Amino acid sequence: MAFPFFGDDKSKIAQMLATLPQQGRVEWIGIRPVRREPLVSLPEVEVLTDARLHGDHARVKAGGKRQVTLIQHEHLQAVAGFLGREEPVDPGRLRRNLVVSGLNLLALKNRRVQLGEEVILEVTGECHPCSRMEEELGPGGYNAMRGHGGLTARIIQGGLLRVGDAVRLLPAEAQAAPE
Template structure:
């Protein structure tokens, strides 16, 4: 008879790496996002060219919303909830669009076992919590847009290790022991 698998083991188990589908930078509040093919992730700051990275960190490690990530698989769900044929990820103003890796599962479940999201060869992010929708979703998606995004708004992250990322990079999740 096999040993039961622990919850600590299960939360580290992912079927396969995901993929970085798109990168968006928000140059300033309420300005249109700019889609790029590659960008530099800056430790404790965010993505070069994004308004989050332009701010001076007010504490060691920077704030908890340096980079925002959203699940590509959630776009059809949001479209269905808003009765739109298509939802462009640019409308949602998240930095990174990820497919193939459940972003909600990348947040640490145990305080003593933080999880690290790796993008490409060098970049490491710590998922800090959900990226809640703002009232602007009503503007962009129509009536009910705010509620359509609840639970589908993605996650916030801090940059632990910087470097170059580009569309098509693999995204995986691991324990920080492999830093």
């Protein structure tokens, strides 16, 4: 018996990959004003085109693939569970800039998304955990974050971003041509 989405018809898979009707939401924004210092949680931030979040210490290059980092809100509880904790992990401890809820961030990899009214990001890859997770989360922090580290993105168009702003996949015609 053939399954409707498998077999020789790759266009159906391409169609499914291009379809993401769900809309997400920005739940948290954080910047790192100083290297190795705690993140500062903000209600809004100016996103600088092809650069970084205003006030973040990160040194990024134009066209760089890691200008901003995102993590899925739903993964905060999963990471806490792997650490044997009841409460979700504080997003500031994970050293990511944006926490997004309501959609599967991995489905956005290599795609362009709009956040709020102005900001457009191109999701460039996975953001794997680093050894700092042992410092931030305690023993086992690195392994708890594996597979839950979030994604990196390049800022295509800047603007003002606020907690509560919508996150949505841009239509196919707004996606960049493969590089």
